[in-house]
Amino acid sequence: MIFFRTLFKTKGEAISFAVFVALIAIILPLALPIFRLNLVGKYLSYGFVAIGLVLLWGRCGILSLGQGVFFGLGGYCMAMFLKLEASDPVSTSIQTTPGIPDFMDWNQITQLPWFWEPFKSFTFASCAVFLLPGLIAFIIGWAMFRRRVGGVYFAIITQAIALILSLGIDGNQGFTGGRNGITDLKTLLGWDIRTTGAQYTLYFLCVFLLLASALLAKYIINTRFGRVLMAMRDREDRVRFSGYDVAMCRTFVFALAAMLSGLGGALFVLQVGFMSPSLVGIIPSIEMVIFTAVGGRLSVIGAILGCLIVNFGKTAFSEAYPDAWLYLMGGTFIAVVMFFPDGLAGILDKSGTLKAKLSTLGTGLMKKLKPAESAEKASAAVAEIPKTAEP
Amino acid sequence: MKQRTPSLHRRLLPVVGLLALSAITASAKPPTSEVNTTGLAVTDDTVTVGQLHSATGTMAISETGSIQAEQLAIDQINAAGGVLGRQIKVIKEDGASDWPTFAEKAKKLLVSDKVGTVFGCWTSASRKAVLPVFEKENGMLYYPTFYEGLEQSKNVIYTGQEATQQIIAGLDWIVKEKKAKTFYLIGSDYIWPRTSAKIARKHIENVIKGTVVGEEYYALGHTQFGSLINKIKLKKPDVIYAIVVGGSNVSFYKQLKAAGITSAKQTLLTISVTEDEVLGIGGENLVGFYSAMKYFQSLDNENNKTFVKAFKDKYGANSVIGDVTQAGYLGPWLWKAAVEKANSFDIDKIAAASPGLELTTAPEGYVKVHPNHHLWSKLRIGQWGTDGQAKVLYESELIEPDPFPKGYQ
Numbered sequence: 001m002i003f004f005r006t007l008f009k010t011k012g013e014a015i016s017f018a019v020f021v022a023l024i025a026i027i028l029p030l031a032l033p034i035f036r037l038n039l040v041g042k043y044l045s046y047g048f049v050a051i052g053l054v055l056l057w058g059r060c061g062i063l064s065l066g067q068g069v070f071f072g073l074g075g076y077c078m079a080m081f082l083k084l085e086a087s088d089p090v091s092t093s094i095q096t097t098p099g100i101p102d103f104m105d106w107n108q109i110t111q112l113p114w115f116w117e118p119f120k121s122f123t124f125a126s127c128a129v130f131l132l133p134g135l136i137a138f139i140i141g142w143a144m145f146r147r148r149v150g151g152v153y154f155a156i157i158t159q160a161i162a163l164i165l166s167l168g169i170d171g172n173q174g175f176t177g178g179r180n181g182i183t184d185l186k187t188l189l190g191w192d193i194r195t196t197g198a199q200y201t202l203y204f205l206c207v208f209l210l211l212a213s214a215l216l217a218k219y220i221i222n223t224r225f226g227r228v229l230m231a232m233r234d235r236e237d238r239v240r241f242s243g244y245d246v247a248m249c250r251t252f253v254f255a256l257a258a259m260l261s262g263l264g265g266a267l268f269v270l271q272v273g274f275m276s277p278s279l280v281g282i283i284p285s286i287e288m289v290i291f292t293a294v295g296g297r298l299s300v301i302g303a304i305l306g307c308l309i310v311n312f313g314k315t316a317f318s319e320a321y322p323d324a325w326l327y328l329m330g331g332t333f334i335a336v337v338m339f340f341p342d343g344l345a346g347i348l349d350k351s352g353t354l355k356a357k358l359s360t361l362g363t364g365l366m367k368k369l370k371p372a373e374s375a376e377k378a379s380a381a382v383a384e385i386p387k388t389a390e391p
Numbered sequence: 392m393k394q395r396t397p398s399l400h401r402r403l404l405p406v407v408g409l410l411a412l413s414a415i416t417a418s419a420k421p422p423t424s425e426v427n428t429t430g431l432a433v434t435d436d437t438v439t440v441g442q443l444h445s446a447t448g449t450m451a452i453s454e455t456g457s458i459q460a461e462q463l464a465i466d467q468i469n470a471a472g473g474v475l476g477r478q479i480k481v482i483k484e485d486g487a488s489d490w491p492t493f494a495e496k497a498k499k500l501l502v503s504d505k506v507g508t509v510f511g512c513w514t515s516a517s518r519k520a521v522l523p524v525f526e527k528e529n530g531m532l533y534y535p536t537f538y539e540g541l542e543q544s545k546n547v548i549y550t551g552q553e554a555t556q557q558i559i560a561g562l563d564w565i566v567k568e569k570k571a572k573t574f575y576l577i578g579s580d581y582i583w584p585r586t587s588a589k590i591a592r593k594h595i596e597n598v599i600k601g602t603v604v605g606e607e608y609y610a611l612g613h614t615q616f617g618s619l620i621n622k623i624k625l626k627k628p629d630v631i632y633a634i635v636v637g638g639s640n641v642s643f644y645k646q647l648k649a650a651g652i653t654s655a656k657q658t659l660l661t662i663s664v665t666e667d668e669v670l671g672i673g674g675e676n677l678v679g680f681y682s683a684m685k686y687f688q689s690l691d692n693e694n695n696k697t698f699v700k701a702f703k704d705k706y707g708a709n710s711v712i713g714d715v716t717q718a719g720y721l722g723p724w725l726w727k728a729a730v731e732k733a734n735s736f737d738i739d740k741i742a743a744a745s746p747g748l749e750l751t752t753a754p755e756g757y758v759k760v761h762p763n764h765h766l767w768s769k770l771r772i773g774q775w776g777t778d779g780q781a782k783v784l785y786e787s788e789l790i791e792p793d794p795f796p797k798g799y800q
Contacts, residue, residue: 035502039495096800106541106586108800167610171580179581179611180519181490194527273523276490276516318492319499322485326447 006222007215017214020301025207034196041203041271043311046071047210048264049288050295050303051217052257057289058297059221060253061233062150065285066158067261069165070133072280074262076169076176077132079275080116081125082185082193101182107174116175122189129266130259137258141251148247150236159282166281181276185269193270206267210304213260217300220256229253294336420476426735429529432505433736438477440465440726441484441500443511443521448488453637454513456667457535457719458483459706461510464723467701474727475734482506490520497521501528507736508533510722513715515539515582522547531738533722536715537662537685539586540794545742548725549765550758551718552685553794554587557662560770560787561683562594562632569658571629572601577619577643578634579663580608587634587662590799597798604628609635614642620650633661640668644676654679660772665713666779674779686717686755687773687781698754711779717754724750725760757789765792 008014028040049067057063089099097110104112118124140161144154169176177183185193192198220226232239232246240246269275278284295306313332317325423435432439442461444454465479473479482504484496493512500506501524508531512518515538525532525546532547540553565571574595578584588606595601604626607619623631631652635643640663647653659680666688669677688699688711698720702712725748730736733744746762759767767789773781 033503035498038498042491042495094795102541103582106539106582108589170610173580173582173585180516183519184523186523194523272491272494274490274494274520276520278490278516315495318485318487318496322483323446325485326487 007218009222016301017218020305021211025204025211029200029203034199037203038199038271039311039315040308041199041206042268043308044206044210044304045264045268045271046288046291046307046311047304048213048267049257049261050292050307051210051213051300052260053289053292054297054300054303055217055220055229055253056257057292058299058303059226059229059233060250062250062254063155063289064158064254064257065155065282065289066160066162067257067288068280068282068285069158069162070137070258070261071265071268071284071288072165072169072275072277073133073136073265074129075265075269075275075279076182077119077125077128077262078266078269079182079185080119081122082188082269083182084112084116084120085188086184086186101177102184103177103180103182104174109174113175126266130262133262133265134255134259138251138255141254142247145247145250145254159285162280162282162285166277169277169280176277179277181274181278183274183276185273188270194273199271202267202270206271209263209267213263214300214304217260221300225249290333294333421734426475427737428735429737429739430505431507431736431738433477433507436477437480438474438507438736439480439482439504440723441482441504441506441509441511443484443486443493443496443500443509444513445488445517446483446485449637450486450488450513450517452671453667453715456711456713456716457510457513459710460702460712460716460720461535461722463702463705464720466705468723468727474730475736479723486511486517490516493517494520494524497524497530497532498528501525501530506530507730508726508738508741510535510719510726512536518542518547529738531726531741533726535719535722537718539583540796541586543763543765543794545764546738547764548722548745548760549792549794550721550725551715552768552770553765553792554583554590555793555796555799556765556768556770556790557683557685558587558590559594560790561660561662561772562591562599564683564772564785564787565630565658565660565681566599566601569629571658573604573626573628574601574630574632575604575623575626575628576606576632576634578608579611579613579636579639581611584608584634584636584663588632590796591632593799601629609639611637611639613639616643616646620646620652623652624650629658631657631659633659634663635661636663638671640664641672644672644680648676664775665715666711666781667713667716669775669779670711674775674777677775678777680775681784682773682775682781683770684714684773685768685770686712686714687771687783688712689773689780689783690755690771691783692754692756694752694756695754721750721753721758721766724752759789761792763792763794765794767791 008017024044029037032040049071053067083101087099087101092098092102095102095105097105100109100112144157149157170179173179187193193202228239228244229249232249236246291307291310292303294310295304296302314329317328321328423433427433442458444458445451446458462481465481468474469478482500484500486493486496497509500509510533512521512532512534513536518534521532522544526544530546533550534547535550537551537557538549538553540555576588576591578588585608592603592606595603605622605628633643660683661680662683664677664682665684699712703710726741728748728750729741729745732748733740745760745764748760750758755768761767769789770787771783772785773783775781
């Protein structure tokens with residue numbers, strides 16, 4: 001019961017979560033044909049990044065414009081494993097060097113590079129999916145938060161990293177598949193991932209992992225640690241003076257968000273069937289921030305709904321108006337800003353004060369169900385700090 | 392008078408024949424249950440096909456020509472009675488220059504819309520993204536771009552040239568004409584330029600016995616070629632072999648000209664500049680340089696005159712037609728021919744019927760489908776003029792497509 005209380009502060013929160021679970025786990029699978037459901041699965045894989053951004057951006061006030069890096073790393077780890085499985089000597093017998101991925105053969109590579117070797121193991125690959133992004137985020141985060149790099153500078157650096165990685169992948173096509181990416185993935189441990197049955201299985205796996213991640217995020221937010229994070233966002237120096245290791249807390253959240261993104265990337269690869277640098281660079285990284293902003297950067301469920309709504313809009317508009325859909329998308333973003341101004345206010349609101357209560361697109365709909373998440377909580381956390389910390 | 396009458400007759404004869412033929416095919420329209428055994432979107436009167444290009448994003452500027460040419464061909468086929476008596480309906484999808492979107496839309500066209508075929512893709516990356524979808528769902532793709540080869544699929548007909556068709560004859564010509572011995576290879580950094588440069592290097596070193604004095608790649612969208620130009624001035628190659636694509640072309644040729652490297656002093660052969668690119672670069676910036684392509688708008692034959700006129704009537708007098716646009720135009724015609732030969736819309740039957748198909752009405756002259764699903768075609772060398780049109784200087788024999796060239800891998 002106490003655990004339940006930690007997850008859901010109010011009855012309203014619990015109900016909205018239950019409605020959300022029903023939507024993605026029961027209603028959508030029943031209502032949609034498998035092709036559409038597979039698309040929903042793809043959108044939900046972005047949801048992992050959105051959960052990470054809620055923790056990182058919404059709760060810690062750290063805007064990362066490089067989450068595509070971690071999504072991509074997770075995706076590439078999974079894609080490398082699948083590609084090696086698809087490149088057995090029999091099905092690649094037409095190549096000069098059978099048994100290596102086709103794009104390596106096209107680039108005159110005659111031996112599997114050393115860093116590909118471990119990805120022959122499924123255990124290694126599936127651990128690397130979240131450990132590698134986590135480790136890299138930890139190193140980057142530690143280096144930067146130690147030096148108290150924050151705000152705009154942090155965003156710029158993460159964006160630069162996104163650019164470096166996508167250029168690195170592009171420029172080393174013999175090792176990475178280059179601009180084409182890693183394509184033509186077929187089986188996972190002999191199990192054909194392209195069949196209808198497999199796509200249902202992968203969808204429910206994605207839903208299960210997403211809900212687990214969402215609960216983890218909610219748990220973190222509602223514990224004492226979550227409140228400290230919020231206090232750090234609002235009054236960093238006070239928290240530091242009262243003895244908390246700000247850099248370590250932030251590094252932890254950054255690494256956690258990266259691990260979630262990596263997991264999302266792996267599920268993306270399993271459901272879509274390929275990975276390419278176009279999912280790693282600056283544009284997808286910013287898009288993921290937009291999903292989160294539209295949905296609500298303070299609400300875990302809201303952010304996931306943001307991914308669903310924006311991507312559904314993208315698909316629907318582009319199918320109906322292939323020549324004009326980008327204008328419609330742009331118009332929709334403007335409309336969201338105009339009609340739900342607080343939902344996007346966070347981007348401009350540098351001070352991080354919570355003037356915005358809960359009026360974001362996703363959660364705006366549930367306004368009545370959910371009480372306001374307000375500045376009081378943050379100030380409550382700060383209030384714990386002894387008065388002597390005041391300069 | 393006596394002389395004119397038979398010639399008028401002769402001119403009318405094909406028209407009458409065509410009308411009669413279309414009347415026969417229309418009246419003898421085979422029942423849908425016979426020509427469509429796999430549940431494609433074919434009714435008694437219509438057949439639905441898909442068109443999947445980038446209408447938005449960075450590739451839109453390149454893909455527009457293909458979209459227009461495919462539409463033109465479909466309109467002409469419909470006006471002439473359709474395919475097996477059925478009018479073609481097109482579902483357009485936007486790949487948005489984004490490879491996952493291409494895969495998503497390809498799947499939508501094949502799974503939800505059950506289209507009879509798809510005309511689409513432009514970049515290699517988009518083709519690689521949709522290829523597994525076409526193979527899994529058993530669809531048919533007509534792909535118009537010249538590309539790197541190293542691929543062959545039952546589910547794709549490649550209407551552009553694969554790399555060896557475009558490269559080898561062009562190099563032989565430049566060696567013969569210019570007595571070239573040294574080459575500088577410059578490309579954008581992705582699979583097509585790299586594979587093309589590899590083939591070019593093998594041919595230069597093993598067959599021509601020349602030397603490659605430099606080989607460099609730049610990221611797509613790169614615009615600073617200053618250091619490259621210095622290296623070119625230092626190495627003084629007989630030929631610059633350029634495989635630079637997209638927006639980089641504009642800076643590349645302008646900076647070459649600004650540095651005094653013009654056709655008066657330097658031979659440059661490119662396999663990546665068509666009339667579409669020249670529109671952006673400006674004819675005055677590459678006047679006198681050579682392109683190796685299978686098609687130029689200025690080709691002097693009856694098929695092409697008719698095609699250019701129809702294209703300009705539909706899309707305006709200022710529109711230009713590049714190699715890929717023409718290859719896009721071939722797609723619907725080749726599909727129609729395959730369907731009629733197979734007397735079926737079934738993908739497997741079209742795939743089986745395609746090898747050996749000939750198209751004598753192609754603007755490029757004559758093409759024939761090879762069993763490897765690529766086209767036999769000629770290579771031409773064009774020299775650019777200030778008006779953005781090329782003067783065709785050389786035309787090869789029909790070249791056999793060889794996507795997995797022995798000795799060039």
